[in-house]
Amino acid sequence: xxxxxxxxxxxxxxxxxxxxxxxxxxxxxxxxxxxxxxxxxxxxxxxxxxxxxxxxxxxxxxxxxxxxxxxxxxxxxxxxxxxxxxxxxxxxxxxxxxxxxxxxxxxxxxxxxxxxxxxxxxxxxxxxxxxxxxxxxxxxxxxxxxxxxxxxxxxxxxxxxxxxxxxxxxxxxxxxxxxxxxxxxxxxxxxxxxxxxxxxxxxxxxxxxxxxxxxxxxxxxxxxxxxxxxxxxxxxxxxxxxxxxxxxxxxxxxxxxxxxxxxxxxxxxxx
Amino acid sequence: xxxxxxxxxxxxxxxxxxxxxxxxxxxxxxxxxxxxxxxxxxxxxxxxxxxxxxxxxxxxxxxxxxxxxxxxxxxxxxxxxxxxxxxxxxxxxxxxxxxxxxxxxxxxxxxxxxxxxxxxxxxxxxxxxxxxxxxxxxxxxxxxxxxxxxxxxxxxxxxxxxxxxxxxxxx
Numbered sequence: 495x496x497x498x499x500x501x502x503x504x505x506x507x508x509x510x511x512x513x514x515x516x517x518x519x520x521x522x523x524x525x526x527x528x529x530x531x532x533x534x535x536x537x538x539x540x541x542x543x544x545x546x547x548x549x550x551x552x553x554x555x556x557x558x559x560x561x562x563x564x565x566x567x568x569x570x571x572x573x574x575x576x577x578x579x580x581x582x583x584x585x586x587x588x589x590x591x592x593x594x595x596x597x598x599x600x601x602x603x604x605x606x607x608x609x610x611x612x613x614x615x616x617x618x619x620x621x622x623x624x625x626x627x628x629x630x631x632x633x634x635x636x637x638x639x640x641x642x643x644x645x646x647x648x649x650x651x652x653x654x655x656x657x658x659x660x661x662x663x664x665x666x667x668x669x670x671x672x673x674x675x676x677x678x679x680x681x682x683x684x685x686x687x688x689x690x691x692x693x694x695x696x697x698x699x700x701x702x703x704x705x706x707x708x709x710x711x712x713x714x715x716x717x718x719x720x721x722x723x724x725x726x727x728x729x730x731x732x733x734x735x736x737x738x739x740x741x742x743x744x745x746x747x748x749x750x751x752x753x754x755x756x757x758x759x760x761x762x763x764x765x
Numbered sequence: 766x767x768x769x770x771x772x773x774x775x776x777x778x779x780x781x782x783x784x785x786x787x788x789x790x791x792x793x794x795x796x797x798x799x800x801x802x803x804x805x806x807x808x809x810x811x812x813x814x815x816x817x818x819x820x821x822x823x824x825x826x827x828x829x830x831x832x833x834x835x836x837x838x839x840x841x842x843x844x845x846x847x848x849x850x851x852x853x854x855x856x857x858x859x860x861x862x863x864x865x866x867x868x869x870x871x872x873x874x875x876x877x878x879x880x881x882x883x884x885x886x887x888x889x890x891x892x893x894x895x896x897x898x899x900x901x902x903x904x905x906x907x908x909x910x911x912x913x914x915x916x917x918x919x920x921x922x923x924x925x926x927x928x929x930x931x932x933x934x935x936x
Binding site (some may be wrong): 509510512513514516517518520521522524525528529530531532533534535684692729730731732734735 | 768771772773775776777778779780782783784785788789791792794795797798799801803804805807809824825826828830921
């Protein structure tokens with residue numbers, strides 16, 4: 495009987511196949527230690543700042559712990575209500591969207607009110623813009639998003655903050671000057687992130703030039719900026735979003751930690 | 766000896782070909798996410814000897830800050846290189862970031878097992894540097910130029926040295 499493989503052929507095959515099999519085995523063995531799917535960016539999660547920040551003070555824990563007298567404060571807070579923009583339709587003369595609030599899908603015509611509260615003021619091929627409470631809220635097609643709902647929230651804050659919040663009037667031209675000329679901004683103020691357990695908890699003011707707009711506005715060296723407009727400042731994205739939105743606002747509230755005490759700096763932006 | 770070399774050569778070629786390049790990229794992507802940076806919407810092509818990634822959106826957390834035209838990973842075991850070309854930042858961040866980075870290369874070789882060499886060219890000029898893997902430190906050296914004045918945020922993070930402007934950070 496003729497052999498299909500002689501010794502020489504088998505040895506050659508072995509020499510070629512063995513290293514390739516070993517290589518394939520090593521590669522396969524690596525797989526359990528590697529990720530098999532792509533990392534997607536997180537959706538913007540807007541949480542009511544006071545729910546986060548004053549969670550302890552809701553139960554007057556700070557007062558018990560530090561002997562600080564607390565005062566009850568009822569404020570309007572915008573809380574996010576999850577929504578999803580399912581479809582955008584437009585035929586040139588007529589445009590409407592399909593929006594889902596986790597329980598039902600509603601069709602909303604351009605320019606009309608949704609839930610008697612949110613007016614649909616803009617439609618593009620991949621987004622819809624609602625207006626309510628003087629704010630604009632954008633939903634992106636096929637993505638989870640949220641519309642803000644105004645709610646009354648009861649919180650307890652240290653007496654000194656509740657009794658004497660710091661209010662300032664900020665000229666819009668001042669903001670424009672600093673946002674247009676970032677060089678001037680970075681000459682007058684330096685901000686470093688504060689990281690605890692690998693997460694950004696705020697931005698510390700490490701330098702502030704005396705006599706500049708920043709100093710006159712009540713920000714002090716050593717302050718840790720922890721929130722803007724009741725939203726926690728816990729990422730660069732949040733900081734950039736605040737930077738982007740500054741000019742569109744009529745008022746801004748900056749929450750800082752000063753000597754481990756929260757303090758609200760409120761600014762009215764004049765036109 | 767000849768057999769040993771041919772065996773080794775085939776083993777290395779086999780490792781390069783069978784290396785799970787996409788999974789390695791996903792793992793690198795996960796490591797990058799710890800710095801709040803994400804690449805979304807990219808097209809991934811696993812080639813025989815390298816991995817190509819095209820048209821990725823660059824996000825800082827959930828905020829779109831730019832796009833990346835092309836990334837090529839060449840994992841040759843002893844010599845590994847990732848070349849990123851066509852990084853463009855969104856116009857609204859023009860005062861914070863450079864408009865774009867033409868290309869940046871990260872090279873890791875077994876000759877220098879504790880460092881990753883970096884070279885690149887951006888709107889602010891050429892730069893080079895290294896990642897010290899033993900000390901988890903990134904160092905970048907920029908050439909001082911008039912164009913740098915347009916990027917105050919970048920300038921605020923740099924210190925002057927004899928060789929140029931240095932950016933250093935630990936991770």
